[in-house]
Structures are given as C-alpha cells and as structure tokens.
Amino acid sequence: MGTQDVLDTARRARAASHGLALATRAEKDAALLAMADALVARWSEVLDANAEDVARAETGGTAANIVDRLRLTPQRLEDMARGLREVAALPDPVGEVVRGGTLANGLELRQVRVPFGVVGMVYEARPNVTVDAAGICLKSGNAVLLRGSSSARSSNAALVGVLRDALAGSGLDPDVVQLVPGDSHESVKALMRARGLVDVLIPRGGAGLIRSVVEESTVPVIETGVGNCHVYVDRAADLEKALAVVLNAKTQRTSVCNAAESLLVHAEVVEAFLPRVVAALQEAGVTIHGDEAFLAHAGVVPATDEDWGEEYLSLDIAARVVPDLDEALAHIRRWSSQHSEAILTEDQAAARRFVAEVDSAAVLVNASTRFTDGGEFGFGAEIGISTQKLHARGPMGLPEMTSTKYVVVGDGHTR
Amino acid sequence: MGTQDVLDTARRARAASHGLALATRAEKDAALLAMADALVARWSEVLDANAEDVARAETGGTAANIVDRLRLTPQRLEDMARGLREVAALPDPVGEVVRGGTLANGLELRQVRVPFGVVGMVYEARPNVTVDAAGICLKSGNAVLLRGSSSARSSNAALVGVLRDALAGSGLDPDVVQLVPGDSHESVKALMRARGLVDVLIPRGGAGLIRSVVEESTVPVIETGVGNCHVYVDRAADLEKALAVVLNAKTQRTSVCNAAESLLVHAEVVEAFLPRVVAALQEAGVTIHGDEAFLAHAGVVPATDEDWGEEYLSLDIAARVVPDLDEALAHIRRWSSQHSEAILTEDQAAARRFVAEVDSAAVLVNASTRFTDGGEFGFGAEIGISTQKLHARGPMGLPEMTSTKYVVVGDGHTR
Structure with a gap:
C-alpha cells in the first residue's frame, strides 16, 4: 500500500x-x-476482529493498560452506538447563519456554516475514536479518512466495514467513511501531504504523534490534547475547596489531557495547606515531585526541570511553592502547554488577573481542570480538545468541525 | 542578519x-x-525614504505599475493615517464574549476573544500594508512582525520608525511593531520556523509567495488572496444586469484578487449575450481568451487550459460557453481558487443550487465579485481575504485577528 x-x-x-x-x-x-x-x-463480528488485535498485543508484550484501551466489549459497543444516537440528536451545524444583514447598498450578506470537505484523523489505540470521529464528521457534513493505530487494525477494519454497510443502506455514499490504507509511516505521510484533497488533519494521541503531524503536514492541522495543566492555590484560597479541587483534578482520571500535572501553592498558605494536600494526595496513591518546601514532607521526591514540563498521565504531580501570584503566572507561562489552568482563590482581584493573564484554552476559577471537556461544556459531542489558537481552541464540538462561506445576494449590484 | x-x-x-x-x-x-x-x-521624512526605494526600482528597470504601487505621496500618507483613525473608531474585539451561560451544575462558562499574541506578516511591494497591518494588529491586541518586500525597505523602515516613536509616546511598548531584520530568504525562513514565538503567519502577495509560505512554514498560516473568480451568466439571467456585472467585475479594478478572471455563459443565451458582452469587454480594452463559441467573434484569442486556471490581474478574461448549470459548476470546481464566484440569474432554483454547490469563500447572486471585500462587507478594516477553510474564510476584519479562550468560574466545583 503506497502513496x-x-x-x-x-x-x-x-x-x-x-x-x-x-x-x-x-x-x-x-x-x-x-x-x-x-x-x-x-x-460478535466486531468482537472477533478485536480479539485478534488483543491477542497480537498480548503476544507482543503490550502493557496491560494499553491492551485495556484496545479491548472492546458488548458494553463498549453499546456505548459507541449511544454516542452515534446522541450525535444524531444534536442540531446540524451546516447551514447555520453565523451573522447576516443587509448592507447600505441593499446587498444581502450572510455568513453560513459549511463543511470543511474531507477531514483526516490520525489517532492511537482506542477503537472508539473510529466510531466517534465517523459520527461527528458525518453530522458536520465531512467525509473522513481514518488512520488509527496499527495495533487496532482488525478492530478498525471491522468497525468501518459495519459503518459503511449502514451508510450504503441509508442511501449515502459509503466513501464518506474510509480507512487510510496501509500501516506504514509512508501512508501517514501521504495523508499529511494531500493538500487540496484533505482539508484538515486532526491528530489525537501522544505528544510525539502530534508533533510529527504538525511538523510534517502541509495539510492544515488542528493540534489537540497535550495537557500540562496547573492548579494554583492562592493565598486567598478557601483551603477546603482547594483540597477537593486538587484531588479531583489529579486523581479522578489520570490518563486524560485535562488532568492536573502541576500544583503551585502560595507561600503564605504553606503551613496551613502543605501537610493536608501532601497527605491527601499520597493517600490517593499520588507521587509528589516537589520543590524544597514539599521535600520537607516524607515520601516527596525531588522535582527537576523535566517535571515542570511533564504531562505524566499517571498518579504523579509536580509541586512547587511560589512567593506570589506573579511567580505563579510566570511559572505557568514558562511551562504550561496552554490547555487548562485553574486558580483557587476567594480574592476577586487575583481571579481577575489570573483569568486575564493566563493564555490557555481554558482558565478555571475555583473549579477542577477536569471540566475542560466537550461533554461537560454541554457540546454533546467532542472530536478533541484543541490547544492551538487558530480556528478552534478548547473542546471542539460540531460547529468547530465546519468552515463558513459568505453568501451575497443582489439585483445586478456593481461597484 | 541571520536566523x-x-x-x-x-x-x-x-x-x-x-x-x-x-x-x-x-x-x-x-x-x-x-x-x-x-x-x-x-x-517629508517618509517621502525621502520612499524616494530612495523608487529611485532604486527605476534604476533596476522595475515595471512602471510596480513602481507606482511603491510610490508614496502626501495623499497616500493621509490615506494611511485615515485608515488608522478608522481602526481606532472600530469596536475592540478583545474581551468580546462569543458565547456564554451557566451549566447545569452551576459553573459559569464563557468563551471570550483574546489576541493571538504575535502575528507575522509577509508581503510584497505596497508600503501601505505596513501601516494597515500595524494598526489592525495593534487594535486586536497582537504584536506584529512585518516582513515587506526588499524593494520597499527604506519606506518600511521609515514608516515603522514613525509608528514606534508614536507607540513609545503613548506609553505602549514599541516592540509590538517591528520589522523582521534582514532581506534574505533566510530571514523569512527563520520567521516561518519560529513556531512557539509566532502564533500565525499571514502572507499577502502573489501565488508564488503564498505557496512558499504555506509549504515551508511550521507556524500556522492563514492563506490569502489568490482569486481566479468566475462569473456565470445563466440562461435565466437578466442580460442587462449580467452585462453590467461582468464589466464591473472584470474592469473596475484589475489588479485585485476579487476581480473576475473567467466568464461562463449558458449555451441558451449565446446569441443574445455573446455579441454584446464581447463588444463591451473589448471596448473596455479587455482581451478575451475564448473557447470556440467566443472565437467566432473578431479579436478573441484562443483559450488554453492555462487560461482557465489563470489569475490574470490584468485586462484579460477567459471565456467559455457551457451547456448547462451542471457544467458551469463542474468547471468552477475544477478551476476556481475558491475565492469568489458569481451567478447571474433570475431563476431561484438555479441561484439556490449555485449557492449550495459552489465551495468558495464568497458566492454572489446578481452581484459583482468586487464586493468580496472587508470594507464593502462593513468590517471597517481588512487584513486580507482568506481563501482557506480553517479559522477565517473570506475578508478578515478585527474579530478574525483573535483567538478565544474559555473562562470557567465555579465555587469549588469537582467532577
């Protein structure tokens, strides 16, 4: 299978x-x-195909948590089907008039949502992305080219086969949902170079995958999902709320991009807060990679510069005491991946500054970073969380999967 | 001056x-x-600098129309100043709440416009772009790096010097408006590779410049301005309106991206329309590059495939008779640069199909393609016309020069 x-x-x-x-x-x-x-x-057909992928992964010595992400069950298939039904229930973004009016010369002007055309998805492991992406792209009027991980090739082929049969049965051209042929890097490369045929590429996966797509692609890319998310506990924080939010942001689910990876604590609340947060995090199984102040507590390991920049996606957190809000903002500017950052404070001025100065897709006040999510935001479906500034930033729902065009109606108007 | x-x-x-x-x-x-x-x-300081550029261009044998684009006059400086005052009068896009509300769990969610950060402009000849871009970027809260043509280097240096002094005098950091140092391709290349330092690159100029930026840049690019714009005269066109629109779209100003470059005429109106449109265009000095039907008229030269794809930016037009609307749509799909296409028709069904099926930044019904313009659309200022589908499509005003962020305010909310 070549270019x-x-x-x-x-x-x-x-x-x-x-x-x-x-x-x-x-x-x-x-x-x-x-x-x-x-x-x-x-x-049963899909599960048979999936069993091949799981067996191959287990034989190859793949880590148990990765095999778990790969494994499908009747329940997971039901969940995917429910996802498709939820997308069907959402409003159609195509044709929505974004703005419009009549110009001074009588020309009617409107800006209308239209599909991109062809969307390329490059993603890792989880086969549910295959179905989610097909559903969201279909509803937003886009054909989709799916390039999943080779470890899920049998599952993805079976899933796409089922989806394409259903499309044909509904009278739509099944070629709006296709797998990218080939497992080689050459085939991903061909996709990334198909400018003019593919309108946008969306990589979903680890930092390495995303970096390589961003650097090699001539097709426009929407960057998603690397999250080195910070929680900053201000001197004016309500420490009960702070404790709950830090725990939730770090431990409620660790493998996701909106989980907290770094904790910053104002120097004035070190005595009142550090013993409590260290104990609570350690009780939840979290390893704290701390600065000197945190290292005063048993079990904390020393943080290096690598820790400040790390997206652990595990029960680990980098932790540091800062002398003031300025230093918290400077630390975030230096190390954040500009995904989601939270401040805990009852001080309106501090909250206002944090919101204004932190340049991330989502800035949260007295709320867990885990809320940066299309479902939580009420979008109903999410293709990913954009961490770039162009086109879409933050959770991307159906409207973010469209472009627009201007429609101008006159009666022989000339300039 | 290096990287x-x-x-x-x-x-x-x-x-x-x-x-x-x-x-x-x-x-x-x-x-x-x-x-x-x-x-x-x-x-006078700016005009002295400009005189150097003009003298160098004339000595170097630059074409007269290019020298004219380069030449500044007191009137042109007044126009630039008026442009800046108009931008000052426009609403500030930064801080605009794009959407917002309260979620079921009480979290307050709002999506707010924020600046990109740093914008790179790569452009040719016209020194007014230097001032326009500085004004639009400043108002939208973006620092700008200006990389004009080396032929305008003295003018641009003088203009930027004046602007920076004014910034310093107003208490803003003058480094928000800077020239990119160096004239070499190496310096453009460094700009295109400054991912992380530069948030978006906007090339403005010929197709070659834009293609090279799109292909070489790792910084996200907003593609602008190549316009192979079509006017289609339907069988149900009001031929008086059609004649006026074709003439206006082709001849009102030829050097701009929204000028018509291709004319398609429905076979049923050949007899009634071709003699009139050929005579009118030729009287206006237009060379018609026609298919067989057009070649039946004196003075028409034969069109090749190159003509169908050409952005002439001159008193030339490619012209073809099509058997029906289907073929008009197919021709546009094959050859258009997806900038602006117009249909002339009194047939509601034909207009509706044209609007739905033509995939261009602007689709016009009974109006000249020349209306695709930020000023005409009432945006008040325009940084360029995007011909890409991501982020912005069509004329880009101040809101298109921003990103957004989500602000989420809770009271200790956890998932």
Whole structure:
C-alpha cells in the first residue's frame, strides 16, 4: 500500500464529500441511527476482529493498560452506538447563519456554516475514536479518512466495514467513511501531504504523534490534547475547596489531557495547606515531585526541570511553592502547554488577573481542570480538545468541525 | 542578519505582546491616533525614504505599475493615517464574549476573544500594508512582525520608525511593531520556523509567495488572496444586469484578487449575450481568451487550459460557453481558487443550487465579485481575504485577528 493508494482513497472521499455537503439533516440522522443499530446488531463480528488485535498485543508484550484501551466489549459497543444516537440528536451545524444583514447598498450578506470537505484523523489505540470521529464528521457534513493505530487494525477494519454497510443502506455514499490504507509511516505521510484533497488533519494521541503531524503536514492541522495543566492555590484560597479541587483534578482520571500535572501553592498558605494536600494526595496513591518546601514532607521526591514540563498521565504531580501570584503566572507561562489552568482563590482581584493573564484554552476559577471537556461544556459531542489558537481552541464540538462561506445576494449590484 | 536576529526580534515581540494583550481599548485607540498624527507630521521624512526605494526600482528597470504601487505621496500618507483613525473608531474585539451561560451544575462558562499574541506578516511591494497591518494588529491586541518586500525597505523602515516613536509616546511598548531584520530568504525562513514565538503567519502577495509560505512554514498560516473568480451568466439571467456585472467585475479594478478572471455563459443565451458582452469587454480594452463559441467573434484569442486556471490581474478574461448549470459548476470546481464566484440569474432554483454547490469563500447572486471585500462587507478594516477553510474564510476584519479562550468560574466545583 503506497502513496498512490492513499491518494486514491482521498480522491474518493473528496468526490463523496460533495454529495454529503448537500445531505439534509434528516438524511444524515437516519444514517447515524442506522450506523448505531448496525454496531449493536453485528457485535460478535466486531468482537472477533478485536480479539485478534488483543491477542497480537498480548503476544507482543503490550502493557496491560494499553491492551485495556484496545479491548472492546458488548458494553463498549453499546456505548459507541449511544454516542452515534446522541450525535444524531444534536442540531446540524451546516447551514447555520453565523451573522447576516443587509448592507447600505441593499446587498444581502450572510455568513453560513459549511463543511470543511474531507477531514483526516490520525489517532492511537482506542477503537472508539473510529466510531466517534465517523459520527461527528458525518453530522458536520465531512467525509473522513481514518488512520488509527496499527495495533487496532482488525478492530478498525471491522468497525468501518459495519459503518459503511449502514451508510450504503441509508442511501449515502459509503466513501464518506474510509480507512487510510496501509500501516506504514509512508501512508501517514501521504495523508499529511494531500493538500487540496484533505482539508484538515486532526491528530489525537501522544505528544510525539502530534508533533510529527504538525511538523510534517502541509495539510492544515488542528493540534489537540497535550495537557500540562496547573492548579494554583492562592493565598486567598478557601483551603477546603482547594483540597477537593486538587484531588479531583489529579486523581479522578489520570490518563486524560485535562488532568492536573502541576500544583503551585502560595507561600503564605504553606503551613496551613502543605501537610493536608501532601497527605491527601499520597493517600490517593499520588507521587509528589516537589520543590524544597514539599521535600520537607516524607515520601516527596525531588522535582527537576523535566517535571515542570511533564504531562505524566499517571498518579504523579509536580509541586512547587511560589512567593506570589506573579511567580505563579510566570511559572505557568514558562511551562504550561496552554490547555487548562485553574486558580483557587476567594480574592476577586487575583481571579481577575489570573483569568486575564493566563493564555490557555481554558482558565478555571475555583473549579477542577477536569471540566475542560466537550461533554461537560454541554457540546454533546467532542472530536478533541484543541490547544492551538487558530480556528478552534478548547473542546471542539460540531460547529468547530465546519468552515463558513459568505453568501451575497443582489439585483445586478456593481461597484 | 541571520536566523538569530529574527528569533531575537520575535522574542521581543512575544514579551511585548503580553502587555498589549492587557491594554484597554482607550490605551490602544490613543496609540492609533498618535500613530496617525505622527505619519502626517513626519511626512517629508517618509517621502525621502520612499524616494530612495523608487529611485532604486527605476534604476533596476522595475515595471512602471510596480513602481507606482511603491510610490508614496502626501495623499497616500493621509490615506494611511485615515485608515488608522478608522481602526481606532472600530469596536475592540478583545474581551468580546462569543458565547456564554451557566451549566447545569452551576459553573459559569464563557468563551471570550483574546489576541493571538504575535502575528507575522509577509508581503510584497505596497508600503501601505505596513501601516494597515500595524494598526489592525495593534487594535486586536497582537504584536506584529512585518516582513515587506526588499524593494520597499527604506519606506518600511521609515514608516515603522514613525509608528514606534508614536507607540513609545503613548506609553505602549514599541516592540509590538517591528520589522523582521534582514532581506534574505533566510530571514523569512527563520520567521516561518519560529513556531512557539509566532502564533500565525499571514502572507499577502502573489501565488508564488503564498505557496512558499504555506509549504515551508511550521507556524500556522492563514492563506490569502489568490482569486481566479468566475462569473456565470445563466440562461435565466437578466442580460442587462449580467452585462453590467461582468464589466464591473472584470474592469473596475484589475489588479485585485476579487476581480473576475473567467466568464461562463449558458449555451441558451449565446446569441443574445455573446455579441454584446464581447463588444463591451473589448471596448473596455479587455482581451478575451475564448473557447470556440467566443472565437467566432473578431479579436478573441484562443483559450488554453492555462487560461482557465489563470489569475490574470490584468485586462484579460477567459471565456467559455457551457451547456448547462451542471457544467458551469463542474468547471468552477475544477478551476476556481475558491475565492469568489458569481451567478447571474433570475431563476431561484438555479441561484439556490449555485449557492449550495459552489465551495468558495464568497458566492454572489446578481452581484459583482468586487464586493468580496472587508470594507464593502462593513468590517471597517481588512487584513486580507482568506481563501482557506480553517479559522477565517473570506475578508478578515478585527474579530478574525483573535483567538478565544474559555473562562470557567465555579465555587469549588469537582467532577
């Protein structure tokens, strides 16, 4: 499978995207429901394919937590089907008038949401991304090229086979959902270079994957998901709330990009807060990589510069005492991945400064970083969390999966 | 002047951008007015510098129309100053709440416009872009790195010197407006690779410049301005309106990206329309590059495939008869640069199909392609016209020069 196969696939996607862009909401929703039904009806076929991937991973000595992410169950298939039904229930972003009016010369002007055309998804492990991405792209009128991890190749092939049959049965061109052929880096490279055929690439996965796509792609990229998220406990923090938020942000789920990775504590609350937060974190199984102040507590290990920049995605946290808000802001500016940062404070002026000066996709006051999430924000579906400034920043729902065009209607108007 | 100088400049811009992001509208407007006043007060200094550029260009044998674009006059400086005052009068996009509300759990969520940070502008010839870009970037809270053509180097240095003095006098850090040091391709390359220091690059100029920036840049790019714009005269067109719009779109100003470059005419109106449109265009000095039907008229020259893809920016137009709307749409899909396309028709169904199926930044019904313009759209200022689908599409005003962030306010909320 070489570059040519990838380009042929992209060309078919582009051809199919023209029809999909004109599909009505009713047609797209019917297809989404058919896809959901098919996933449930054909569960054993998908699980058989998945068993191949799981067996290969286990034989190859893949870590247990990665194998777990790969493994499908009837329950997980039900969850994917429910996800598709939820997307069907959401409003159609295509055709939404973003702004509009009549100009002084009588021209009617409106800016209308339209699909991108063809979206490329490059992602790791989890096969549920295959179904989620297909659903969100379909609803937003985009054809999608799916490039999952080779470790999930049998699962992804089975899932896409089921989805494409359902599409064909609903009268939509199945080429709006396709796997990128080939497992090699060459095939990803061909996708990244298919400018003009692919409108946007969305990488989802670890920092290495995202960096390589950002650097090699000539297709526009929406960067997602690396989160070195900070929680700053101000001198004016309510320490009860602070304790609860730090624990929640670090431990409620560790493998996600909106989990806290760094804790900053104002020097004035060291005595009142450090013993409590160290004890609570350690009780929850967290290893604290601390500065001198934290190292005064048993079990804390010394932090290096690497720790300040680290996205652990595990029961680890970097922790430091700062002399004031200025230093907290400077630390965040230096080390943050600009995903989500939280301040704990009852001081309105401190909160206002933190919100104004922290340049991240989400800035939270007295709330856990775990809230930076399309579902929590009420978007109903999320394709990823953008950490770039162009096009979309933060959780991306259906509207973020569209472009716009201007429609200008006159009666023979000239300049 | 090497890569290191460019990176140092970008670092100073980034440092200065933090303060600018927090500047109030009043502070920014005062600086813009001071910049306008300074341009008028120090006109002779700028014109002296410009005379050097003009003399060098003339000695070097530069074409007269290019020298004209380069030449500044007291009137052109007044126009630049007026542009800055108009930007000062526009609303501040920074801080605008794009959406917001209270979530079911009581969290307050709002999405707020924030500056990008540092914007890089790479552009050709016209020195007015230097002032326009500085004004728009300042108002939208962005530091700007200006990389104009080496042919305008003395003019740009003088203009930026004046603007920076005015900034310093208004209490803003002058490093928010800087020239990129060096004339070599190496310095542009350093700018294009300054990911992390520069947030977005906007190339403005010919297709070659834009292509090279798009292909070489690791900094996110907003592509602007190549326009192979089509006018399609439908069988149901009002031929009086059609004639006026075709003439206006082709001849009102030829050197701009929203001028028409291709004319498509429905076969059913060939007899009624071709003799009139050919005569009118030729009378206006336009060379028609036509298909067989057009070649039946004296003075028309044969069109090649190159003509269908050409952005002439001159008194030339490619012209073709199509058997039906389907073929018009197919031709546009094949050849358009997705900037602006117009249909002339009194048939509601044809207009509706054209609007739905043409995938361009602007689709116009019974109106000249020349209306695709920030000023005409009522945006008050325009940094360029985006022909890409990500972030901004069509004329870009102040809001398009911002990103957003989510602000989430709770009272100790956890998941």
